[in-house]
Amino acid sequence: MGKHQQNTRAIADRNRGIIEQQTIVDDNLLPCAEELSKLKDIDPLIIEWILQRSEKEQDTRLNFNIERIRLAHKEMNIANTSLWLAFSLAIAIFVLSGFFIYLGKEIAGTVFGSVGVFVVVQSFLRFGRKEQQ
DSSP states (O other): OOOEEEEEEEEEETTTEEEEEEEEEEEOSSOOHHHHHHHHHHOTTHHHHHHHHHHHHHHHHHHHHHHHHHHHHHHHHHHHHHHHHHHHHHHHHHHHHHHHHHTTOHHHHHHHHHHHHHHHHHHHHHHHHHHHO
């Protein structure tokens, strides 16, 4: 049904690989008017059937897009929750490290605090790299 045209353009860079890729798809739900008139000559009820199928196809596409948006929001909520949890853990590590130092265990408090800072910084950096990809 209709015309289906697909164009793909990619620009490559030797050092970084593909830096731009664009795909354009022209996929009409309904056939053109000439095709519809030819089909109507074969079967007068075919136009109604094609319209019903086109409506179902459009509803399916809309539902698919809505589901993709819902999943994207869910992923964003999980990412935000993870960041808040990592931040809370960092604060807890600092408080516990300060408590160790207050109790007179300077070496344990300093080591615990520095390892905690290293782990938290690494987790934030890893999260940033995943978000960029």
